[in-house]
Amino acid sequence: MKPELAIVCIEDEAEVLESVVMDLELFEDQFIIEPATSVQDARKILDTLNSQGIKVALFICDHLMPGTTGVEFLVGLSKQHEFRYSKKMLLTGQAGLEDTVKAVNEAGLDFYLAKPWKREKLQAIVRDLLTKYVAENVQNVLPFMMSLDSEVLSDVMRNRKSLTDM
Amino acid sequence: MTKNRFKQARFFKLWMDNPQSAVIELVGQIRHEGLFEPEIIDLNPGSVLFHEKERNRYIYMVIEGEVELRKSVEGEGLVRVTSVKHGSMFGVMSFFSGHKALTTAVTVTPSQIWKLSKKDVELLLNSDLAVASMGRQLLISNLMERYSQVVELNMQLHTVNRALEHERKHLDDTLKKLRNAHERLVHQEKMATLGQLVAGVAHEINNPVAALESANEYLLEILPTLFESPPGGDFKLMREFFVDGLKTGTASSIISRDQIEYFRVYVPELKTADIRRVLQLSEETRLVARKLYAHGDIKQLMVALKYAEAGMHMRRIKITSARISSLVKSLKRYSRHESSGETECDLKEGIQDTVHILGNRLKNIELTVLIPDGLPRVIFDSGELNQVWTNLLVNACDALNDSGMIYIEAEETPKWLVVRIGDNGPGIPEDNWDKIFLPHFTTRNSSGNFGLGLGLSITRELVYRYHGDIIVGRSTLGGAEFKVKLKKAE
Secondary structure: OOOOEEEEEEOOOHHHHHHHHHHOHHHOOOEEEEEEOOHHHHHHHHHHHHHOOOEEEEEEEOOOOOOOOHHHHHHHHHOOHHHOOOEEEEEEOOOOHHHHHHHHHHHOOOEEEEOOOOHHHHHHHHHHHHHHHHHHHOOOOHHHOOOOOHHHHHHHHHHHHHHHHO | OHHHHHHHHHHHHHHHHOHHHHHHHHHHHHHHHOOOOOEEEEEOOOOEEEOOOOEOOOEEEEEEOEEEEEEEEOOOEEEEEEEEEOOOEEOHHHHHHOOEOOOEEEEOOOEEEEEEOHHHHHHHHHOOOHHHHHHHHHHHHHHHHHHHHHHHHHHHHHHHHHHHHHHHHHHHHHHHHHHHHHHHHHHHHHHHHHHHHHHHHHHHHHHHHHHHHHHHHHHHHHHHHHHOOOOOOOHHHHHHHHHHHHHOOOHHHOOOHHHHHHHHOOOOOOOHHHHHHHHHOOHHHHHHHHHHHHOOOHHHHHHHHHHHHHHHHHHHHHHHHHHHHHHHHHHHHHOOOOOOOOOEEOHHHHHHHHHHHHHHHHOOEEEEEEOOOOOOOEEOOHHHHHHHHHHHHHHHHHHHOOOEEEEEEEEEOOOEEEEEEEEOOOOOOHHHOOOOOOOOOOOOOOOOOOOOOOHHHHHHHHHHHOOOEEEEEEOOOOOEEEEEEEEEOO
16 A cells, blocks of 8 residues: 655754664655755645645654754644644753753644664654554554554544444 | 269150150259250241251251151152150251261151250350250250151061061962962853753764764674675675675665655565665666566575675764764864973864864854965964863854854964954844953843853953953854964974
8 A cells, every 4th residue: 555644854964864764764655765964955845735635643853953843843833734733752962941841832842852863763653653543543454454553543443433333 | 073963864854754854954954054045946836947958957856846847758758757745856867977867857747946056055055054964964855856766667677577577478379279279160151162062963963973873783783694695606706795884875765755666666576675775876786686586586685685784874873983983083182282482283174173073063153264375383282272262162053043154264474373253143233342251241131051151251361371462343144253363383
């Protein structure tokens, strides 16, 4: 099945972006991985995804970048209708307390992971966030059972079934 | 004779108890004996009897009132030496020695003075009468009085000297304490700046470290695959892919989805990850990959791609570790502190190291550095000069709120090496131009900065220490500019 959900990664240092993309390869069968080296770049990608009817399940964002910062970008996103339900995480070493609080309070930040990170940790968090997104926004969760958290998804299926039975 | 002696003794006692009466009695006795007519004058206050450095031909006796003896002191005018009250004499020294008067004698109250001329004194002292011994006694008593005054003055002098010594020690201690306190403050400011820098450098190193750890982990995972002999044993092919991965530039390694979808047409059975790998290869190697695929050699292709991936990881390890080591090198150079008196350093290198260290702080800053090559070295300790650059650059970043333009320009003039650091921020109002270098002057509302407001004052102190100068003005971009003049090394 062709993936209709995307994970957008924004990080201005190429070596780090490469590492993130590699860590996410195991989700690649079901999710499109879109790398961007700046917020400007990311916005272009979002336009393209939008025009193709592809929704963004997860944003993974660095904070300190030339031009718009990650937190500013995420705050902007949460005001846009199409991205209100996308999960958002910061992957950074340079967000001070003020900025992080802003991200939590104004952008609805879902997770903060500090650099350097352990691959397993990132993958576990991503799996968790993608599972949440799918549970909240996707009609048919069955195809995601393999790559995401199957326990949670089966619970979701059961609950939905019971709702429709009522 | 006995009668005389008794009289003498009585007179002496009288003088001790009441000198004025003794003098009056002497005058009366002189008149009674008809020796001479004592010259007695009444004076208003402020009358001068004789001047310092004049010849003095009289002995003076104060019958009533008070006379001040004064000496002129350079820069102070007339200073009071002593006061002569009723019953005492003055003018004695200069009278007998014939030398010039040591002091100026002035009445300070309405006074009655008895002037004795040389003749009078001769008559008085050489007569056979009782008045002679009275006169002698008077003279000796006055001299004794003077002498005891001298002794007392010496004692006072000694006490004053001791107090002065004590004060001097106290001042010395206070000065030492002040110096220590100043050193501590300078040190604190340095530590605060260093603290900020360390935090910045730690963040700066974080990125390459993350990439390094990731590449290392992946490489370790791939190694077992590589250690097995490739099916068909085509080492040449595997090496070609490995070397290609090693050479791949960073720019080409971020492959967009469009590219992947475009290429997928040629290799529909490959997973997205593998397609990405193929696209990261050079054109020639990509062709080889396509050929392998076309031949149905999927398994070999996958192994070859693993070799390419290994090459890419190694490349990442090489780049990130080089970045870390260059950062550490800059850090070492930045903080180098040669303690050998007058030192020299390279201007361009120092500024480059400082910019490197500040790293992420300058991420959103458009920084223009215009320093020509071949500039002479400057007289400055390299660590301390870097402190100067750091302070000025951090100030500029703060003024710009970390986003804007900064320029660093250097040029050589006949006498100096001049460095100008300017920004396009709000600038500094002219009223504050002389105040900003004062300690504790700050207009920042602290938003997590650790400074004590001493930065510029210490910066200027450092510049002055090496006989340079620092001037604030308006930058060509409309903000603030700091011009630093440095002495050139021979």
